[in-house]
Amino acid sequence: MLRPKLLFTSLAALALGACAPQDRQAATSAALAKGVILPGYARWADADRQLAASALAFCEGREDLTQARADLLAAQQAWAALQPLLVGPLAEGNRAWSVQFWPDKKNLVGRQVEQLLASGTPIDLDSLAKASVVIQGLSAYEYILYDSQPEVANSARKARYCPLLMAVGQRQQALAAEILASWNEHGGMLMQLSEFPNERYADAHEAIADLLRAQVTALDTLKKKLGAPMGRFSNGIPQPYQAEAWRSDASLASLRASLSAANRLWRGADGQGIKALLGKNHHDLAGRVDAAYTAALGQLQGEQGLAQLLASTEGQARLNVLYDSLNIVHRLHEGELARALGIQLGFNANDGD
Amino acid sequence: MALARRLVAALSLFGVPTRPRVALLLSARDDVDGRHYAVGYHLNGRQAFAIEVPQRCHAVAEHPNQPVALFVARRPGTHCYLLDLQRGRLLQTLQARPHRHFYGHAVAHRGGEWFYTTENDTREPGRGLLGIYRFDGQQLRYHSEVPTHGIGPHELAWMPDGETLVVANGGIRTEAESRADMNLDAMQASLVLMRRNGTLVSKETLSQPMNSIRHLAVGGDGTVVACQQYMGSAQDTAELLAIKRPGNAFKAFPVAPEQLRGMAHYTASVALHDRLRLVALTAPRANRLFIWGLDSGLLRLQAYVPDCAGVAAVAEGFVASSGQGRCRHYDCRGPDIKVAPLALPSAFWDNHLYSRVG
Known part of the structure; x- marks a missing residue:
């Protein structure tokens, strides 16, 4: 594909100067x-x-x-x-x-x-x-x-x-x-994601914001992927064929893979993840996000597939617990974590004007 | 203005340093706590004013020869704020009349005596109205209203004669105090040309009934570009940018399907650069700013801008704002477009941006 060229001029960027939080965000984004x-x-x-x-x-x-x-x-x-x-x-x-x-x-x-x-x-x-x-x-x-x-x-x-x-x-x-x-x-x-500014990101904060938005979108989608077959959007009547990968009954395995990857983004390799961007004053929030991931991933331990769980009342109750634990992970990212990092998740994109 | 210019020239002659004239950007903006502002910032980042207002605004109508502008609340807002741009002062809060609300856009007539707004008749939801207000003694007073010949009008703009209005009737019926659509199965979007006394000149539609015509830009030669929001299935391909060249029918602008698919059926604003013959389009859900050659239809740029919101033509090209990130300046004079982030506050810019000199 012919890609129109975009040259980046850094005059204005230089004038803005670099400061410590930006450096930390740049290092985290690169890592x-x-x-x-x-x-x-x-x-x-x-x-x-x-x-x-x-x-x-x-x-x-x-x-x-x-x-x-x-x-x-x-x-x-x-x-x-x-x-x-x-x-x-x-x-x-x-x-x-x-x-x-x-x-x-x-x-x-x-x-x-x-x-x-x-x-x-x-x-x-x-x-x-x-x-x-x-x-x-x-x-x-x-x-x-x-x-x-x-x-x-x-x-x-x-x-x-x-x-x-x-x-x-x-x-x-x-x-x-x-x-x-x-x-x-x-x-x-x-x-x-490593060198700022560039033609995509005006600064490292924009890169971190892009990563958090991708993570929040994925967490929200995980809830939909689980909620749809559970019947959460259809009067509580289970809809097993609305699941992702229902034919191979790999829905929960996929969910676990997605959630584990979100957790890796949060923790980072060698501790250089989103979590490391939270200051000492957000120690409590960091602990709660850690706990939320542990709880949700813990719910995904086990051998049963989604189809089997949907087929019994007891299984459905277990799925409800899983859904709630996913919801906690999602809400923490969308709310407190975004605020703590000074990231605006949605402003115009959904407003229909 | 002329006097001011002469004064500046005189001061310069006497060696008094004067501030260079830097374009002033006008827009609606929020802060992190959700408070709403009418703001003016110079292109170099200097704040001219930021006035807190009760209702979130959308578009701005500038007075043709006085430093005055009207900031219009987004639908279904009931306020317009008339501002003194020099002193950064609120002159008037214009209240919508009973059974009316504003749709977010307005324009001022070239003579400076009349302002026009798009409004909803909430007793007959969706019936589009042009509210006509007289500007006198730094105040606006309601004068009359005429139909926009369509449902749910949104942006309006002047044709080059300064007497004919082009109106984007979005086609979506909404009720008072609501943003919820009521008629997606029977939408009637139209591009209307009308005299400012209400007389219909022409009315055209696009091929897809669920394609809501919302935002406009008009070139000095009378070329009208319109950008759309499509309300149909996610898997459809919609004509999100359309053009009416002088003397021709209103039709889709040639945008590649790959780009259309990425826009997620949503565009926010469109601007024309008359001298460089370029059209710029913002697509917040695609996090993209697009620029095409107006005459060639060739894509000049598709650039990442998170939640890309407003776009305005400036001397060298365009300035784009963002709901989530930094504002950017695009120098479009050379064969390769150059981007530079601006020293303006980041995020929370609403979907429309206006640039005026000085």
Whole structure:
């Protein structure tokens, strides 16, 4: 893509001068970019490279369905772990939709996969890149491995679904590689989160604010991903098919991966996270955020999947406790933490004027 | 003004140092505690005034030849604040009449005697009205009202003749004291040209009924650009920027689908740079400022600005404000646009920004 050039002039920035809190924020932003965020993108690119290889091996009969599903799970988890780290190119232009399509209230994923296959259109990487985002990503991959009837391991079914499965694997691999490269390139996100001012961030405070906003958005989305199947938005009637990754019953595993990544952003690698930006006078708040993460992650320990928990009253009660603990994490970030860091989360973007 | 200029020139002759004339930015702004202000800041960061006002404001109408401006409350506000820009003083709080509220925008006639506001008739919710007020003795007095020939009018602007108004009828019906939409299944947005006495000149629509025409800019040649907020499905692609070139029909401006998708169906304000022939658009949900060549339709810039809010043309290009971060200056004179952060207070700027000289 032709990218219009933007030159950064630092005259005005120099006049503003640097002060201690800015330096600390710059150091924290740089440390998070290098120690938490970039490794998250690298793991995602690795998982998608493995996914593309796995699709090929499965379709050539060198790999069984169990292994194919395990490789998908790894890609789903790597993607889930990116959710609180969605700043920069992947957060823009609805690119995330082509990785995963959620919510999918009308089963667009299943319907569009079947429509495409019924149309007889030859499927490869190029034609998939031009197709609807709904079927370009992990949701379509999951549909093929779990939901296509009968069993995809059957050779006739394999012949039908494999071109799409392989194309999705390649598409995800290419997308992840492209995004990772754009993070690492000169003037890319890694640099923009590390050296200030730059063409994206006028100062380090803007970078920290961007990170906190991504984290708060992800935490809010986690509540929706859990609340929707629980029936919190539909008169309390459980809606198991509204869950993320319901076909593979990986919803809670994804949730745990996302929440763990949010926790890493909070704590930082080697203690250089958002938490370190809170002064001594916010010692109590830091303790409460720590405790909230510990409590919510503790609720996610256990072997049961979401479908099983939704099926019993006792399971639903456990999900309610989990939801409440997630809510505490979200509210602390959105309210007290944002205020303590002097970050404005939303002003004009949602006001409709 | 002319006298002031001569005085400055005379002082300079005698070697008295005078302050260089720096553009003055006008906008509505909040503080961290949620208090509302009408503010004026010089481009160099110097505060001219910050007057606390009871209702959050949106747009500003400047008097054509006096240092006076009207700050208009956002919908469904019932106040307009008339300010003396030199002394930084509130001259008047204009109260909406019964069964009326303001929609956030106003303009002053070139003669300086009349101000026009977009208003809602809350007894017939959404019926768009142009409120007409006489400016006399540093006060505004209600004179009359005429329909805007549409529902839910928002921004309005003068055509180059200074007598014809262009009005963005957003098409969304709302009630008194409410921002909730009532008619998303039957929206009627329109771009209306009308005389200031209310006579309809023309009325045009865009192809998507759920696309609310909200904000406008008019070039010296009569080119009108409008930016939209789309109320339909998240997966649709909407024409969020549209243009009416002189003598032509109102139609979509050629924006790449990739950019449209990123805007999340929401644009905040639009500005034209007459001399450089550029159009600038802010998209707060995309955290983006966009600049295109007005004639070529080519994208010159898409820059990250967190919660990008207001945009105004200044001598060298544009200034953009932010609801969440720093304001930025874009020098658009060369082949590559240069950005510099401004020494203005960070965040809480409302969606419209105005620049005046001196």
